[in-house]
Amino acid sequence: MGFRFKWVFLALLAFVAGQPDRCGGELPRIRIGLLQGRESVSFSGPAGVTIQSLRGDRVVAWAPPEERWTLAPGEAGVRLVDADRAQEWSIAGGALLLPPEGGVVTLHGVTGHWDGITDRRYRGVLEVRGDMGGALAAINALDIETYLRGVVPSEMPAKYPLEALKAQAVAARGQALSKAGRHRSDGFDLCATEHCQVYGGATREDPNSDRAVAQTWGEVLEYQGRLADTLYSSNCGGHTVDNEDYWPTQSPVPYLRGAPDFDGDAVDLSFPLAPEELRQYLKYAPAVYCNQPEYAKASKFRWWSVVPREQLKKSLAESVGDFGELLDVRATDRADSGIVREITIIGTDALHKIRGGGALRRALGGINSASFAIEPIREGDDPPVAFAIWGAGWGHQVGMCQVGAAGVADRGWDYRSILSKYYPGCGTVRRY
Numbered sequence: 001m002g003f004r005f006k007w008v009f010l011a012l013l014a015f016v017a018g019q020p021d022r023c024g025g026e027l028p029r030i031r032i033g034l035l036q037g038r039e040s041v042s043f044s045g046p047a048g049v050t051i052q053s054l055r056g057d058r059v060v061a062w063a064p065p066e067e068r069w070t071l072a073p074g075e076a077g078v079r080l081v082d083a084d085r086a087q088e089w090s091i092a093g094g095a096l097l098l099p100p101e102g103g104v105v106t107l108h109g110v111t112g113h114w115d116g117i118t119d120r121r122y123r124g125v126l127e128v129r130g131d132m133g134g135a136l137a138a139i140n141a142l143d144i145e146t147y148l149r150g151v152v153p154s155e156m157p158a159k160y161p162l163e164a165l166k167a168q169a170v171a172a173r174g175q176a177l178s179k180a181g182r183h184r185s186d187g188f189d190l191c192a193t194e195h196c197q198v199y200g201g202a203t204r205e206d207p208n209s210d211r212a213v214a215q216t217w218g219e220v221l222e223y224q225g226r227l228a229d230t231l232y233s234s235n236c237g238g239h240t241v242d243n244e245d246y247w248p249t250q251s252p253v254p255y256l257r258g259a260p261d262f263d264g265d266a267v268d269l270s271f272p273l274a275p276e277e278l279r280q281y282l283k284y285a286p287a288v289y290c291n292q293p294e295y296a297k298a299s300k301f302r303w304w305s306v307v308p309r310e311q312l313k314k315s316l317a318e319s320v321g322d323f324g325e326l327l328d329v330r331a332t333d334r335a336d337s338g339i340v341r342e343i344t345i346i347g348t349d350a351l352h353k354i355r356g357g358g359a360l361r362r363a364l365g366g367i368n369s370a371s372f373a374i375e376p377i378r379e380g381d382d383p384p385v386a387f388a389i390w391g392a393g394w395g396h397q398v399g400m401c402q403v404g405a406a407g408v409a410d411r412g413w414d415y416r417s418i419l420s421k422y423y424p425g426c427g428t429v430r431r432y
Helices: 002-017 144-155 162-179 207-215 275-283 309-320 357-363 402-410 415-422
Strands: 029-038 041-044 049-053 059-063 069-073 077-081 088-092 094-098 105-112 116-122 125-130 136-143 219-223 302-308 326-334 340-347 351-355 372-377 386-392 427-430
Touching (some): 136 144, 144 162, 162 402, 162 415, 275 302, 275 386, 309 351, 351 357
Antiparallel strands (some): 069 077, 077 088, 105 116, 302 386
């Protein structure tokens, strides 16, 4: 009896010590494209790096701690050169770079989203192989939860409240699972830029965001039993946006509906706004959830610029072609949320229309959002000398407003309440 009791006690102890919210299922692995078209790839490791053949069937060499070694294209795959350039190896197909268990490999000269060209550390395995152009590509293969440790603080500052970071972790996990494979033709699942999600590797990890990932382990949002497309952007400016208003080729998604980002008892605004109300809303700073200077620059909430006519003409012509002299630019279709769905360019030789938030933002010189107003600045009856553009928010404004999530987290909302606000009708489930 004593022997049986001992094993029952140990089993119970293991159960209690483990993470109680985790459920069964294989932990997904993911491949992230870090570098492409490189003439060489330099790497090192604080605890050394093991270099294997791409198939993993033999160890080629071991790079001692902090020694910077280099991979370059070779006739049969890649060529490995040690730090002193005293030894050289030819590796068929490509190479695997493996840190010690729990360690990292440093890639030198990586272009980061926020910090330019820098050295960046990565967990998991790094693959270096030739790409289609005969240069080198570097791919990070790792499990999705480790990947998220490098995504969450890259997409949302780790100083944000924990509940907001947990909401970000769930949203980012859903994005990783739903978008995986969009770069299959490039040889990996996702890129490391905002096209997929910004991934900063182990360099970006932070204890606060690590906690958010761990406490939502495997959790995603589903809508009617299917994985939800948990889009998010930096700052909605006070009102989120229907997905088809920003991307006109999309069908409406039931849980990506535009909604006010404020307490109706605290802010006296009723959308759609009348023209003068809208003008004032876009220009000034109401007390909405995403008006949070402690979490984001004021210029991400309300912004403005005066653009000389010739400068704006050049930017517009790059999108639509020649239209003669620029006479005016007007917002000719606006959604109830305040976002502009269409602009009309009036020139002396032609009239052009541009639809879609991304397209018109690019055409207007890369403005911060599609929630804006534009007015010509004239001297008498002559053509405009410049255009004043002012607006609200930063990004596409669809789905979760990240600064707004921080604002409601400060008001005591937990992450599930935050997710329910920005993705109505969706529920949280654990995938693994």
